[in-house]
Amino acid sequence: MPLANHVKEHRARLGINQQELGQRIGASRQTVSLIERGDYNPSITLTLRMAREFGVPVEEIFSLEGEETHE
Amino acid sequence: MNKTVKFVLYILGGALVGGVLGFGVVWLGMNGLDTKSLAALEGGMALAAPALQALAILACSLAAARYMKHARRLAAALEAGDEDQAEPALEAADTAINVLELQQMLVMFLMPFAMAPGGYSPLVSGLLVVVSVPMVILGQGRIVNFIRRINPEKRGDIRDLKFNKEWYESCDEAERQKIGRASYRAVLATQTVLLVLLVVVVLVRMVVPGDNLAAWCLLAAILTLKISLWRGSRAEKKGGNAR
Numbered sequence: 001m002p003l004a005n006h007v008k009e010h011r012a013r014l015g016i017n018q019q020e021l022g023q024r025i026g027a028s029r030q031t032v033s034l035i036e037r038g039d040y041n042p043s044i045t046l047t048l049r050m051a052r053e054f055g056v057p058v059e060e061i062f063s064l065e066g067e068e069t070h071e
Numbered sequence: 072m073n074k075t076v077k078f079v080l081y082i083l084g085g086a087l088v089g090g091v092l093g094f095g096v097v098w099l100g101m102n103g104l105d106t107k108s109l110a111a112l113e114g115g116m117a118l119a120a121p122a123l124q125a126l127a128i129l130a131c132s133l134a135a136a137r138y139m140k141h142a143r144r145l146a147a148a149l150e151a152g153d154e155d156q157a158e159p160a161l162e163a164a165d166t167a168i169n170v171l172e173l174q175q176m177l178v179m180f181l182m183p184f185a186m187a188p189g190g191y192s193p194l195v196s197g198l199l200v201v202v203s204v205p206m207v208i209l210g211q212g213r214i215v216n217f218i219r220r221i222n223p224e225k226r227g228d229i230r231d232l233k234f235n236k237e238w239y240e241s242c243d244e245a246e247r248q249k250i251g252r253a254s255y256r257a258v259l260a261t262q263t264v265l266l267v268l269l270v271v272v273v274l275v276r277m278v279v280p281g282d283n284l285a286a287w288c289l290l291a292a293i294l295t296l297k298i299s300l301w302r303g304s305r306a307e308k309k310g311g312n313a314r
Binding site for chain 2: 017018028029030031033034035037042043046
């Protein structure tokens, strides 16, 4: 089942670009871009780092497409 | 369609192709081309090869330059803050690299056809190869620098023999997954082509006199492919990096 994500929205909330988010979570700008576009499902490690950076639970960033997110 | 029916159809199709190939080889072996036609064919190919090489250099270089122009335009938009342009810019740069790779392959592939005795074809063909190689290396180096401008974490110098290794090591999980999937597809395609070539070579060998060098070379390539895939899979299972 495809994964829906709100990475772009959370990144915009923090006011940082893809490059900066990549540096903070230990990934490249390209990986952040691929995740935002839904072209890549990140590893658990990267997902947890992202959740920590955004200060929200993982479920608020990622959800199974068609299912409700915990907003 | 039922899988068994599909499998049987594949086998029948393979047998048909093999039969046609085998018949063709036997027919050529029995009737063959006469010496005069063969000489005319070789002479024509020797003349055409350098012209085709020059055409390949011109067409591929122009196409690569065009893709890079597009990539630079997208990169300018990226630098202006439009982050959605990053991937299309990288895709255009990737295409430019592949077009230059194609140029190199075509120029090298066509060179043996120019090697007819007499005339300037071998010299011109060799010169075109000498011109094309640095063109491709310099062009790819510039494209790699462009990619590095968008992805500053990328490492490796195209003139370095360790370029592929350093580049791979500077890739993170998403890129490594993409490379892994593309490599697996490439392995499957190469394996199929090598097996088909092996069948063709064995069929030809049955009719045309000669040695088994081509078959041994193909077998060595198939074995290398299988062993490196097997070693790579083992390394991945142990959590290491496949090279």
